[in-house]
Amino acid sequence: MKVYLKYNYPQLTKKIIEDKLSELGYKFKIVGFGEFNFLEKVPNEKLVELTEYFQEYGIEIVENQKSVLVQKIKDTIVEMVTSDTPPNVKSSVYIAEKLNLSYVYLSSVFSEVTYTSIENYIIIQKIELAKHLIINTNMNLTEISIQLNYSSVAHLSTQFKNNTGMTPSAFQRIILKRKEFTNKNNS
């Protein structure tokens, strides 16, 4: 039997970080997604130890300030895309305001670290969410396009096709057939 799971990554990681840090006896405070403050002085060698400790969960301690900033931008984008009430300003303005830094600066840092632009990353996230909705809900394309704040179904379809090279329905069909195929092979 195959069981399909859906994770809440932020919650999952937060729980792991809390558990591990408490286990090691640190005093700390979780600030936001992917960020926490030690409430005591921690020597560098301890930090190395912690890095190794977290590695098995795929959690990295990001030393680089730019990486931290990029992670914050990404978090902001995910939050913006998944929010039920879309921001009433342009996303560039929204992100700049949210992080209190100039968009030009954010943009250049983001491209440098991730090989892609903020705009493109937003699209990737939106399409990712669209994929999720196509597969896991009964929403039709019109409903999805409204949910994701697209001006029309055609707009969503075009962007989906530009991003994945296929239409939303082709995507849905392939995923369904693949599940059928793997189920058949496993049973």
Add this chain to the structure above:
Amino acid sequence: MTEDYINICLADDDQDDRLFFTDAFDELKIRTKVSTFNDGVELMNYLNNADSILPNVLFLDLNMPKKNGVECLSEIKRNEKFNDIAIAIYSTSSSEEHIEETFINGANIYIKKPNDFETLKKILSEVVTINWQYHTSGLNKDNFLMRM
């Protein structure tokens, strides 16, 4: 970032295509390490070697002697060790049935070999970039499907 390079593998029996491929990555400003293989058997030998560094993205030509792309794809999909590898089919064929079949068999990306070098560069850059996003942003890899 713990990895300095994005590891890329290509299995293609055509020498010119391998040349275009490596040249394209050379000209792209992405830190990549590209290894090429002449056929499916060579590729699988490499992947199954415990010392080998597994690629982030694997490009598979469909039409190869000894072991073709579809056979490699099935073999890779059967082995959990290779779960993290994104598989890109790299082929001349543009038959819809063909494309759908490889996707159903577990391919993530289908690339129809382009007819000019600049397009090739653009496609490879896009593939690596988007794969990088899947790799770094916790996107659901099961939903990673792309046609170029």
Add this chain to the structure above:
Amino acid sequence: MKENYLHNSTLLLKIIFVISVAVIFFIGGITFKHIMVLKKTSTWVSNSHEVNAELERLISYIKDAETGQRGYILTRDKSFLTPYLRSKDLVKNSYKKVSKLTIHSRTQQANLKNLLFYINKRQNYLSKTLYLTAQENYDKTILRNNLIIGKNAMDSIRVKIEGMMIAQKNLLKNRQNDYESTMNYTPLLIYLTLIVTLILITIAFIKMNRDLATLKKTIYTLSVANEANNLAEIVGGFGSWQFNLETNDYTFSDNEYRLLGCEPQSFKASIEEFAKFVHPDDLQYVIDNAKNIPVNSTLPAFTYRVIRKDGEIRYFRALGRVVTIASGERTHIGTTSDVTEEVYAKNYIEDRNRELENNNKELTAFNYIASHDLQEPLRKIETFLSRLVTKDYDNLSKSGQQYVSSIQSSANRMRILIEDLLQFSRTNKNEKNYEETDLNVLLENAKQELTQIIDEKKAIIESTELPTLKVIRFQIQQLFINLIGNSLKYSKENITPIIKINCSTILANDDELLPQNNHRYYKFVFEDNGIGFEQEYAKKIFILFNRLHNKNEYEGTGIGLAICKKIVENHNGFIFAQGVLNEGATFTIYLRAD
């Protein structure tokens, strides 16, 4: 039907027979009973007469005794006493007789007892009187009293006997009445039952006559049918056989023998005899099939070879099934036909088909390989060209640069041609992936595929509800893409392209474009407001590589609509085009609905 009728008729006759027998038994019984009654009645009459006679005799004996006694008393002559002395015994005898005769009548017996009392009384007084008068001096008053009592007793006897005689008469009368009333209705009953029997027998007679006529007719029809059958067997080149499953007997028709090149009925009909003619290679096969006959109710058709008497090898085809005939016996009946010519013809067609299929496969493979493998070198030419242009363009002379760009555009055109040709060769029937598909979904997919160009041209596509059909999904989707794409490509500048897609069901008979039959079709109409074409080209546009426009005006290879036609034909449908120059084009597709 007829069998059934005769069967019913037999049943009716049986019923009539049973009823008739029952009626005759009934009449016999009644008659016997009446004779018995008659006999009894005559006994009663004579019995009554005897009783009366005896009674009269009885009273006369008593009177005799009295008369004798009286004579004796008067004369004192002893000879008068003789009747008196004798009468005692006589009365006694007589009384016994009467008692015996009336043993069956309770009233008479009671009367008799009563009578006996008076007789005894009378006799008593007689002997008393006699005793008194025998004395020398008897009292005359006593005598007188005795005589009076005696006389009274005598009177009572007389009355009693008279009463008894009347009772006897009444009894007789009653019995005679009873008898008469019985005898009165008996003849009527017998008469009625006889009439009923007669009617039944008449019905039976008519019925039998009619059945006989039917039987005659049936026999006649049968003999004609038999003759016709024989004739049909000869003309049609087949024979028939019967195998009675109860008796295990075979019967072969005349032509069965002729098929084997033998005289009719020239050998005993049996599987062993027949097997002698079967080709040795097929013998086991035939025997195996024959073994199954009693097991299975039908013998599926099978073909085998025989060697005729003249040595010629022929192909026979046997077919049979078990039937239950009117008598209830199960019989396997079957036919044998000589299918030699058919087998040869079929083999020929199969060979040709295989050849054709191979040719077709080769052609498809050639098409595919030609177009597919041609792509490879072309792609390399183009890629190297593109590298040349980006890297070394500036090192080329002006004319060299010109040549390179010409090469590029030719290579590009060649690529488009090859791609379209490849698609055309791929659109064949071999990939038979017919599935139940909602055409609305395919249309939606097609629109999604064309999203970019639809957006660019701001085209409007209107469609009615489409059906669900068993189709090759990719092909119908391609059909929609090509048709809509065609309309978009040949749209008028500065006018919003409007494409109307309409679907309806029609009967082939009602449409002059379709073959005239009763099949139902879905009629899909794709109508646009583009540049259209002149109607005289309506057929030409579906021909491979046929273009109505100069390639510099509109891009295209002339393959798109040829692919459409091929797809529609793969689905056993029809496609037609209608055009009005500068007004628009209409494409009509018919796909089978049933």
